[in-house]
Each structure stands twice: as structure tokens, then as C-alpha cells.
Amino acid sequence: MSGLVLLSGWGIDARIWQPLTPYWPAGFSFHMPDWPGYAGRAVLPDPQDTSALANAMAAALPSGSVWVGWSLGALLAVRLLDHLPAPRAIVMLGMGSRLCTPGGVTPAALKAFRRAFAHDALGAWRHFLDWQLEGEPDPPHARQRLSALIGPRPSAAPATLAAGLDLLDRLNVSDRLAAPPCPILRLAGEQDPLLSDADLAAAEIRLPLAGHCPQISQPEALAEQLVALGSRSAAS
Template identity: 60%
Template sequence: MSHLVLLSGWGCDARIWQSLDGHWPTGVAVSAPDWPGYGARPPLDEPGDLAALAEAMSAALPTDAVWVGWSLGGLLAGALLDHLPAPRALVMLGMGPRFCHPQGVTEAELAAFRGAFRRDADATRAHFLRWQLGGEPAPRTAHRRLLDLLGRESPAATATLATGLDWLASLDVSRVLADPPCPVWRLAGEHDPLLAPEERARADIRLAEAGHCPMLSRPEAVAATLADIAQRPEHSLLEATP
């Protein structure tokens, strides 16, 4: 039995992955733990402490699984490779070695977003949820699906979300990805509005007719792609390592 651990991104809890229910093939076990501070999980005493985050997540991130981190979840999963035993493989969905990029979301744009978040956290998060869906073939339909899964209330306290924005501004896993302790696969929607064109081009797999949230627009393709990676033998997993 192959095991996938699905890790959500900024502003969304683990319910985002429910869009893949019904699309998994036999032989694949799936878990989707929340990050501390999301859903029913209490936040960390020091929310920005990666070592504390690793300790809190260790039981949910076994070494015999493939970790799948979407968006900020991919950046955090990459950072946790410095703190936890490596998994069979890491899949980074919709994320490069860092969030900001001169041809993608620039540092100035993220700084402006963080300023807006300090002024009105709820409205800014709602704006982000719509913005990230801009690359989907039917953004309004994808937005309705997202709200059906998550509702309109924030799944995390403002302090937890603010820490996530700090991580988006500061985390850089280039060093880890240059010499990874496990195979690393990068997946991207071919129209992801949050990824620079060169980052989309570097992806090992590009999902057609999808943006930053392909689990909403192309759930069958996402489930099939992740299951294929999880079910590969060890030597085949190495094919995607940079």
C-alpha cells in the first residue's frame, strides 16, 4: 500500500483535499493532516519556529510516505527536510524554491499584500482565494467549489496566517533542493498565476488546463498523477530528482 500525505497551503486547511475524494485508485492510502493553528489543531507557542513545527508534524509525516505540499505547504515541507527524516519522495505542487520571483509574485507585491492583511485580514484572505484561482479554466466554478469545501470563515487565526505570510516572504529551500535527501518532484498547473513562467517550465509535470489549484479544476488528473508517483518503485522515483 502506497501512502500519500497531503499538506495544504496558506489560508486553506486540509478540507481543500476533499476535492480528490472518489478519484484515488486502489492501493493508495491518503492522509491530510492540518498544520498547527489550522482547523482543530492548536497553534504553536512560537508559530514561526520550524523546529517546533517539525516536532508537531513528525507523527503525521512518516518516512515511508510521499509528502505532497501544495503552495506554502510545499515550501514548508521542503524546509522540514532539514528537521525530519526524509520521506520516500517530496512533491511540491504550485511552488518553487521560494515564493517571490521577479517574473511571478514580486517582493513588492507580497509586501503590499501583507500590508493589506494587517489592515483587514478577512477581506485580504478572501481576495487571495479568488486571485489564486485566476489560472483555472472556470475560476468562478472553482471558487464555488472552494467555498463549498471551506466555507467563508477563516480556518486559522490571524496570527497563524500572519506567520504563513512571514514564511512566504523569507523561506528559501534552494539549498535543500540542490542536494535533496529524497527524490523531489515539482508539479505545476500550466496557467498558474502565482508561478513565474520559468518556474512552470522547470516543473517535472505540468497539468494542462489548470492553474494554482488543480485539485479543484482537475481533481481526477491530480489524483492520478500523485498516485502514479506514490506507486513507483524506489529507483523510478529518483528520475525526478534535480
């Protein structure tokens, strides 16, 4: 398999990538696998075991492709380099070396969110959708579009979502970014509310008029950038 492998983030399954479909060139290869525990896929015995996760995702993450990870999916894509052959390249969308950074999502904010999730998982998930859409040009419209895509409830059980929050809390891929086994590029919406100024500045590509969910607000521009990156990686 070649082309792009598109990996979703916390609380949202692969349907997040569907708005890009009209903008892929004819014959362009892309694949949108779901993580274990999402969209009917079996839950891993230990959802935080990245070795087991690599085994479960290996067939969908061939070395001949470009892995595009969004949000938590970006951290997982880079961390899976510990267990899988390196791809042609990795694109980290909407994420730096870790979630919690000075000027971005603070440890206190994540801790408060995790308390809210423990009290009301569905309500916290819905709040997170609103939170990550704050940087889009028209958040209410973006929320409507996202809801039409994924529905009123997450496709993962609360235990899977809780494990994902643990991963968001502890994953740090700065070691891999410092010495990558393949090109690792960062792409971000210029108004991403979850990224610090430093992480935005570190992004090689910044999409104007977009926040954390350019799949929703700028699908054509995002598809254009991903096609260019994928084509460049295939030619190198």
C-alpha cells in the same frame, strides 16, 4: 504509514484535498493532516519555529511516505527535511524554491498584500482565494467550489495566518533542491498565476487546463499523477 501525505497551503486547511477522494484507487493509502493552528489544532508558541513545527508534525510525516506539499505547504515540507528523516519523495505542487521570483509573485506584490492583510485580514484572505484561482479554466465556478469546501472564513486565526505570510516571505529551499536527500519533484498547473515562467519550466509535470488549485479544477488528473508518483516511489 505509507502512501501519500497531503499538506495544504496558506490560509486553507486539509479540506482542499477532498475533491480528489473519488479518484483514489481502492486500497490506496493517503493522509490529510492539518498544520498546527488550522482546523482546531493548537497554535504553536512560535508558529515560525520550524523545529517545533517538525515535532508537531512528525507523527504525520513518516519516512515511508511521499509528502505532497501544496503552495506554502511545499516550502514547509522541504524545509522540514532539516529536522525530520527524509521521506521516499516530496512532491512540490504549485511552488518553486521560494514564493517571490522574477516574473512570478513580486516582493512588492507580497508587501502590498501583507499591508492589506494587516488592515483587513478577512478581506485580504478572500482576495487571495480569488487571486490564486485566476488561472483556472472557470474562475467563478472554481470559487464556488472552493467556498463550498472551506466556507466563508479561514479555519485559522489571523495570528496564524500572519505567521504564514512571514514564512512565505522568507522561506527559500533552493539549498535543498540543489542537494536533495530524497527525490523532490515539482508539479504545476500550466496556468498557475503565482508561478514564474522559469518555475513552470522547471516543473517535471505540468497539468493542462489548471492553475494554482488543480485540486479544484482538475482533481481526477491531479490524483492520477499523484498515484503514479506514489506508486513509482514505493517501487524504487
